[in-house]
Amino acid sequence: MFLTILKKDLRRKKVMNTVLLILIILASTLAASSSSLMYSTSSALGSFIEVSKVADLNITLANDPGYNSAVEDWVKQEKKVETAYTERQLNLLLNQVTMPEGRKSFSGNVSFVLSAIPEQVNLVFGEDNERYSLRSGEIGLPASLMLSSGIVPGEQLKLKFGEITKTFTVNGYFKDAFMGADLLGLKRLMLSAEDFKEIEKLVPEDKWMNLWSFVAAPGVASTEISSSFANSDLPISFEVDKALVKMTYMTDRMISAMMFAISVFLIFIAFLTLRFTIVSTLQDEYKEIGVMKAIGFRNRAIKQLYLTKYTGLACLGGVLGLGISLPLTALMSRKTSQYMILPGGSTNIMISALSTVVMIAFILLFCLLCMRKINKASAIDAIRQGQTGERFKASRRIHLHKIRFIPPPFFLALSDVLNRLKSYTSLILTLILSSAIILIPVNLTNTIVTPKFLEYFGTIGADFYSPTVVAEKPVEQIQQEKALLSKRLKDRGFEVTLTANYTVSTKYISDNGQANRRINGQKNDQNGSVEILEGMVPLLKNEIAITTIMSEKYGKRVGDNITFEIGGVQGTFMISGLFQSISNEGYAVWIARDYELKTISAYLFSGELHAPEQAKAGMMKEIQQQFPEQGFKTSLELLGEITGGFMGQLHSINGLLTAIICMITFFITSLFVRLMIAKEVHGIAVMKSIGFTNAAIRRWQALRILIIMSVSLVLGVIAANTLGTRLLGFIFRIFGLTSLQLNILPLQVYLLYPLLILAVVMLAVYTSCGQIKRVQIWNMNKE
């Protein structure tokens, strides 16, 4: 008997049961996929860094015997260092590299070093996750360079050393934990040990650099060694500790966190819809429940009947969802696996399976909660569809005869929404979340792709930029270069104001002299500075601006004194202002206009075009065509290079997300409208009987969703712009930005995306309203 009822239920309510199954599959797939992906990406970074044996502190110094012995002496006396390694590296300029024909040049904003395959620390791995190896005549490239340039294995790359050009065959890409992150502007190219020895003979000794890698003694943090080494006063070209290596992967962590957050949102939406579907199904079955109660079925038996059905559906959906999640996870983690070793195998499958089990348990718990109504309903209540005829609250009803000019379909839509607001909660929440999920990444992308975002990296706004040159140079020499470049531009008829932007290594020294830290200092030769959040731009020699993160960390406010060593000269400065920076975990200083630097460690030129705004793009193209050797970049191009593939990933996520949300919105709205029509067959039949046309009834359905949609969109936009700001602010704070102002583009946020969602919803309504035609007037007798 029990099985017969169940069998008939499954056969009779095919559509509803299929919808339930699809929702369960969706929820299980998302849960299994996102948990596995989150586990992979979160644990991958730590394990990848460990497997690669990234040293606790890595510094690069010129190959000078004096420096080498100074480092060796420091290692001997420093107890915090357990072991030290050294390897030779050669700085490689872009003009030394000849790309294979038809391939894009490497980025001008990235520096390159050539080295042999490391054997002890900072190891690299091949595509197969095995230790990377090269044969003589081969060259290895990091994954990011391979992907951005389009080079494929087997192609030839030429390297020029003085007068001699060497040709190497690209072996393939390697996974580099040490320098592989997009945000790190230094990439290493690898040669075999034999080839590297050959190159050593070709290049004069003074051109070589030494990479010193220090492994900390047990219990010592990498930052402690860094702080200790800062006292040695050696002219470091490049310094990165393990913590900073982890930090450089922030964009990847942001992407995976975003994917996880999106999955959570989607699971939430799937649950809301599931709840709505189960509640609707139970409401539809009130009469049957009533009949069962009337003929003596106990609550437990009725629940058992439904629970058996839902357990079957949940288990089937869970297994199918788990099956779908496995290839989906592989697809989603494909890009990450190109430059990182991901933990794979049984652990991932176990996590996915566990998530599916949790999901099934949740679904059943959910069903049990929804089925509480069965206990409350008496046989007669159930037969009366839950209506007792009693009303304890004042009616929220609006009256047709009191509202002028509103056509009846619109009135019916409005009346429905106001009277049965609770029934629409699932749809309203879904639409609010959908709008917010689309708009938050849109706001994020719009905020990041503005030239203003460059300021957070310490580069002030300009129309174009030259590539960054990393080299110890006197300021005088840079000024001569600038004058020459200005003249060349002027000679070709380009009215431009050039600014030299300097980066210099500074050292913070705590008040008691115990703690110190190397911090990048920025300055330019004009009066401009990055945006100061509090206080003023440092102008006088004894003034300096620090970041808000430093202010919090060191307990220093505007007007306080702070000690820095700049260019080997120690001095006390007054903090004139606070700014924010995203580089180096938010640690940076802005040096005063009047502070005279002798030498700097890196520089770039930025240019302002003297032309009307609309003519600038054309002028910029001409400059790029006439000065190809300068490698000038627009602010957006520079930003693209600094953030690496992150912007591209963000755009892809936005696109993917918009498509997913549109599909989900379409599916859910469609489902909702179909369920509503199925529940409203009686009302529709009554309307038909009194002369309403199918078109008028469709209008009623569409207007109802339109009202819900409008309210949800407004709330969604508000949520995206307020809660989204807080959420993104919280994320960016980790990277150093304490006061993130979202760049909200009104046309996109208030018009285009809402219109897109609206169009999807309306399409879903109209395609789902076909059922209205099939409702016959005599259907009103079949309640």
Add this chain to the structure above:
Amino acid sequence: MAALLEVTNLCKTYIVNKSQNNVLRNINFSLHAGEFVSVMGPSGSGKSTLLYTVSGMDRLTAGEVVFDGESLSQLSEKGMAELRLHKMGFIFQQMHMLSNLSVYDNIILSGYESLSGKRGGQGRSRSEVNQYADELMRKLNIMETAGHDITEVSGGQLQRACICRALINKPAMLFADEPTGALNSKAAQEVMSELCRINREGTTLMVVTHDVKVAAQSDKVLYMVDGNIQGEHVLGKYIPEQGPRERERSLTGWLMEMGW
């Protein structure tokens, strides 16, 4: 005088489990404006199907139904809706109303809808619709239920509200499917006297009923058996002052002959 409703060789067939069920077989009859006809017969004889088919609520399988000069089978879905809105009224046994609206709004809803159609609601305004609704409700003595939910009024009041709704657009013809079936005898009598009054005012009436008392008030009675009209009994115009006793006796006798 041309008939308001002309039914010729009407057939209706349902397919159930690959077998044909001929519910209506070659039905022929006509109805003139102002007439009141009752349809009687045993359960399953096809009375309700006949009502739904001749009123265009359900599509016919064969034959022709002409209402006010328009063949129903030639009309589009929209044309049928227009006809129902402006020229036909329906009363059902189950008192179907929209649960979200008050009694009053249920009544005026189709009145307002008719104002937006091509025919423009016979040149009426919303306030005229309201006035007419008030008038109907007063006549049917349900004015006090106007603002109530439909779950808050009695069956008799609801059925009278249904009559008001059916009349709001001043239809040429009213179709009623067992309008007193769910009511007690007092409420049933009140509803019937209203229907008779409406008929006397010129509205054509076609009622499906099991109740001899209801049928006795009509001009003629059609008796159906197995999808056929087995007989027609003409009673003539009902004059309330003369009382229904004689008509009921005559009708009962005829029905017995028909095998009722």
